[in-house]
Amino acid sequence: MTVFIIRRLLQAALVVLLMSLIVFFGVNVIGDPIDMLINPEADQAEIERAIKALGLDRPIGEQYLFFLKGVATGDFGRSFIFGEPALKLILHHMPATVELALTALILAILIGIPLGLFAGLYPDHPVSRAIMAGSILGFSLPTFWVGLMMIILFAVVLGWLPATGRGDTAVFLGIKSSAFTRDGLSHLAMPALNLALLKISLVIRLTRAGAREAMHQDYIKFARAKGLRTRRVIGVHLLKNIMIPVVTVLGLEFGNLLAFSVVTESIFAWPGMGKLLIESLLQLDRPVVVAYLMIIVVVFVIINLAVDILYSILDPRVRLREQGT
Amino acid sequence: MSKFKQTLGILAATALLGGPAMAEELTIGLASEPTSMDPHFHNLGPNNAMSRHIFDRLILQDERQQLIPGLATEWYPIDDLTWEFKLRQGVTYHDGSPFNADDIVCSFNRAPDVPNSPSSFGIYTKGKTVVRIDDFTIHIKTPRPYPLMANDVSTIVIVSSDSGCDATTAAFNDGSAAIGTGPFKFVSYSPGDSIVVERNDDYWGEAPIWSKVTFKPLKSGPTRLAALLAGDVDIIEGVPTTDITMLAKNAEVSLSQGVSNRVIYLHLDHDRADSPFVKANGGGAIDNPLRKLEVRQAISMAINRDAIVDQVMEGVAIKAGQLLPDGFFGVSDKLAPVGYDPEGAKALLAQAGVGDGFELTIHGPNDRYINDAKIAEAIGQMLTRIGIKTQVETMPRSIYFKRASRGGPDDTPEFSFILVGWGAGSGEASSPLKSLIHTYDREAGFGASNRGRYSVAAVDALIEEALATVDDEERAALLAQATEMAINDVAIIPLHYQVNTWAAKKGLKYIARTDEYTLAIGVIKE
Numbered sequence: 001m002t003v004f005i006i007r008r009l010l011q012a013a014l015v016v017l018l019m020s021l022i023v024f025f026g027v028n029v030i031g032d033p034i035d036m037l038i039n040p041e042a043d044q045a046e047i048e049r050a051i052k053a054l055g056l057d058r059p060i061g062e063q064y065l066f067f068l069k070g071v072a073t074g075d076f077g078r079s080f081i082f083g084e085p086a087l088k089l090i091l092h093h094m095p096a097t098v099e100l101a102l103t104a105l106i107l108a109i110l111i112g113i114p115l116g117l118f119a120g121l122y123p124d125h126p127v128s129r130a131i132m133a134g135s136i137l138g139f140s141l142p143t144f145w146v147g148l149m150m151i152i153l154f155a156v157v158l159g160w161l162p163a164t165g166r167g168d169t170a171v172f173l174g175i176k177s178s179a180f181t182r183d184g185l186s187h188l189a190m191p192a193l194n195l196a197l198l199k200i201s202l203v204i205r206l207t208r209a210g211a212r213e214a215m216h217q218d219y220i221k222f223a224r225a226k227g228l229r230t231r232r233v234i235g236v237h238l239l240k241n242i243m244i245p246v247v248t249v250l251g252l253e254f255g256n257l258l259a260f261s262v263v264t265e266s267i268f269a270w271p272g273m274g275k276l277l278i279e280s281l282l283q284l285d286r287p288v289v290v291a292y293l294m295i296i297v298v299v300f301v302i303i304n305l306a307v308d309i310l311y312s313i314l315d316p317r318v319r320l321r322e323q324g325t
Numbered sequence: 326m327s328k329f330k331q332t333l334g335i336l337a338a339t340a341l342l343g344g345p346a347m348a349e350e351l352t353i354g355l356a357s358e359p360t361s362m363d364p365h366f367h368n369l370g371p372n373n374a375m376s377r378h379i380f381d382r383l384i385l386q387d388e389r390q391q392l393i394p395g396l397a398t399e400w401y402p403i404d405d406l407t408w409e410f411k412l413r414q415g416v417t418y419h420d421g422s423p424f425n426a427d428d429i430v431c432s433f434n435r436a437p438d439v440p441n442s443p444s445s446f447g448i449y450t451k452g453k454t455v456v457r458i459d460d461f462t463i464h465i466k467t468p469r470p471y472p473l474m475a476n477d478v479s480t481i482v483i484v485s486s487d488s489g490c491d492a493t494t495a496a497f498n499d500g501s502a503a504i505g506t507g508p509f510k511f512v513s514y515s516p517g518d519s520i521v522v523e524r525n526d527d528y529w530g531e532a533p534i535w536s537k538v539t540f541k542p543l544k545s546g547p548t549r550l551a552a553l554l555a556g557d558v559d560i561i562e563g564v565p566t567t568d569i570t571m572l573a574k575n576a577e578v579s580l581s582q583g584v585s586n587r588v589i590y591l592h593l594d595h596d597r598a599d600s601p602f603v604k605a606n607g608g609g610a611i612d613n614p615l616r617k618l619e620v621r622q623a624i625s626m627a628i629n630r631d632a633i634v635d636q637v638m639e640g641v642a643i644k645a646g647q648l649l650p651d652g653f654f655g656v657s658d659k660l661a662p663v664g665y666d667p668e669g670a671k672a673l674l675a676q677a678g679v680g681d682g683f684e685l686t687i688h689g690p691n692d693r694y695i696n697d698a699k700i701a702e703a704i705g706q707m708l709t710r711i712g713i714k715t716q717v718e719t720m721p722r723s724i725y726f727k728r729a730s731r732g733g734p735d736d737t738p739e740f741s742f743i744l745v746g747w748g749a750g751s752g753e754a755s756s757p758l759k760s761l762i763h764t765y766d767r768e769a770g771f772g773a774s775n776r777g778r779y780s781v782a783a784v785d786a787l788i789e790e791a792l793a794t795v796d797d798e799e800r801a802a803l804l805a806q807a808t809e810m811a812i813n814d815v816a817i818i819p820l821h822y823q824v825n826t827w828a829a830k831k832g833l834k835y836i837a838r839t840d841e842y843t844l845a846i847g848v849i850k851e
């Protein structure tokens with residue numbers, strides 16, 4: 001298992017390096033942010049000074065080597081726009097995104113699994129049909145549209161929830177989060193639900209399919225024949241067995257929630273990493289974009305690894321090994 | 326019992342209405358976010374607007390960009406090369422330390438010289454030497470007579486020589502150095518989320534009515550509007566033009582509008598004989614017709630400015646005939662917007678020998694100015710109607726401005742015919758004249774945004790003479806004269822002046838500013 005993990009990490013390092021190369025040169029081809037950052041009144045000398053100050057006067061290859069040298073010492077460069085270290089900016093925006101993604105994940109589990117289970121156990125019940133129809137909507141409606149509709153309904157028309165931003169934060173068990181205050185929760189509710197919608201639908205479908213299949217398996221029949229109560233049959237034997245695909249998919253989806261909740265964060269002006277990424281991209285803030293994507297690659301690798309390990313715990317038949325070895 | 330309940334109700338109501346803390350807090354939704362709390366880090370609109378809250382300048386600009394006393398009470402030239410500034414006495418910083426001439430000297434040293442600055446204040450401090458005469462008098466010397474001294478000085482933020490001048494940008498961002506003399510004190514700064522300031526009760530000027538102000542960056546237009554309608558924020562800037570009609574009918578919202586210092590105009594290639602985006606009919610080479618005055622006049626006459634203002638801009642713009650709207654220093658009273666005359670335009674094209682027209686591409690940004698891409702499309706259609714078959718190509722500003730300024734060989738402008746805007750930061754006519762109209766001159770720093778490479782010696786001479794004339798009246802006349810010469814020669818084609826819209830909840834009103842800043846002191850109760 002140790003060899004497996006080490007090999008995985010080496011692969012990850014290679015991916016990170018390749019990705020940084022592509023992004024670094026890619027953003028450079030588009031242009032540089034000077035013309036957006038500089039005061040229009042600036043004269044030629046000032047424009048040249050600014051290009052120099054951001055290190056953009058040197059050949060791109062040299063800039064890349066300089067960047068790699070910095071990364072080796074943990075320095076991902078400074079944001080062109082904010083003048084702050086890129087890593088510091090990203091870490092500053094991270095808690096808000098983690099909080100949003102975790103809430104969305106919890107919502108997906110708490111809502112998706114019971115509904116999916118119900119739809120799987122009673123497939124012909126009218127409520128089940130309604131759940132399945134709802135999950136199709138959850139899949140097919142675009143996130144930004146649902147987000148805007150939620151804002152119009154709950155914030156503008158009904159006035160129940162605030163439309164934008166993150167609320168007050170509080171510290172609980174050493175974690176600073178807006179999920180611990182009333183104001184924070186009211187800000188969190190809409191974006192989290194918006195982000196969770198797709199995942200809820202996914203979990204419903206996975207759980208339902210798993211439940212329908214498992215119902216006809218021998219071990220369920222045996223458990224019933226043994227005279228176990230329905231609650232125990234479903235709650236322990238069935239649920240445990242249909243969790244494997246759900247865990248795998250949710251693990252990967254959590255990575256997605258963390259990295260690319262761009263649309264939701266933009267609509268609700270949620271001060272997270274996704275919003276930082278899209279704004280940095282629009283303004284060609286190359287250091288932030290490169291650092292962000294490098295971090296995300298690492299996060300994905302770690303999540304994949306965790307899923308693999310979790311998988312082997314849930315299903316003892318699975319052994320961690322490289323294919324072909 | 327019922328009487329008791331009534332009294333209780335009234336008490337509760339008065340508590341709610343009269344509670345000073347509740348009534349005096351203000352939340353502002355910003356369309357663009359300041360990039361730092363360091364007032365010298367980034368010389369750009371959003372940062373300069375934000376620094377107006379915490380810091381002061383020697384001279385301030387009012388809502389029409391007229392100069393008013395700030396930390397200086399009076400200023401005047403004492404000879405051709407020296408200006409004297411008398412400083413305000415008895416002013417203290419937020420930490421209680423006193424303000425004096427040392428702060429001016431070190432602020433002028435720091436402003437052009439902040440590490441990693443993406444746009445510095447060096448363009449305003451260049452060539453100026455600040456000399457401390459006594460605690461409350463300074464002299465600023467220049468090697469040549471310099472009439473724009475007060476305008477330049479009004480851009481430089483004054484920080485404390487104790488806590489500000491040696492501080493890093495990071496120290497301003499975490500608040501430890503964000504100590505000014507301004508109407509508000511720094512409370513917190515969280516990039517992407519919020520900036521909070523509170524009232525400075527010891528402010529030397531009129532104390533603000535707001536005890537606490539929160540700025541929230543809400544870059545997406547619909548999100549900003551939703552935040553106002555939902556009551557998350559009290560006032561927003563940059564109201565999308567498509568929503569203005571709807572908001573005007575909404576009794577819960579009060580709109581404020583004002584013309585800005587920004588002109589939207591077309592720049593044409595005056596320089597190259599073979600211009601890359603001008604072609605003969607069918608795509609062959611053609612001797613650049615944009616260099617002929619008649620053709621430029623024809624293009625200007627073919628544009629229906631009323632239609633652009635009414636239909637594309639939904640009435641929220643003012644058609645333009647020169648570089649700055651009426652009322653600004655140095656504008657001409659002899660210039661009016663060119664009238665729409667497609668027949669006259671065709672006749673001029675024939676006169677210039679291109680009666681059959683030619684092919685042209687207009688380039689423009691699609692995310693920089695209000696409705697920029699739609700304006701470019703409208704112009705493409707209008708020109709096609711008089712026989713100039715015009716293609717329209719718009720792109721994000723991150724790509725556009727680099728190509729428009731230096732995308733061609735040897736860092737020359739890449740395009741032939743472009744849509745751009747210019748906001749006169751100094752609030753007077755020399756700003757567009759020296760940057761857009763004057764010959765491109767790297768050494769002298771003129772014509773940095775002259776993307777059409779317009780170059781006429783007589784106009785240059787007038788601009789340079791104006792920039793060396795200290796007498797206000799004479800200078801205004803020279804600037805107006807230079808503007809007239811350039812506009813009559815169709816150096817650029819002005820389209821319209823942008824009008825900015827702010828929306829506030831009922832009971833509040835914003836005093837619209839020409840510099841497009843959103844300041845908490847400009848939000849008043851009706």
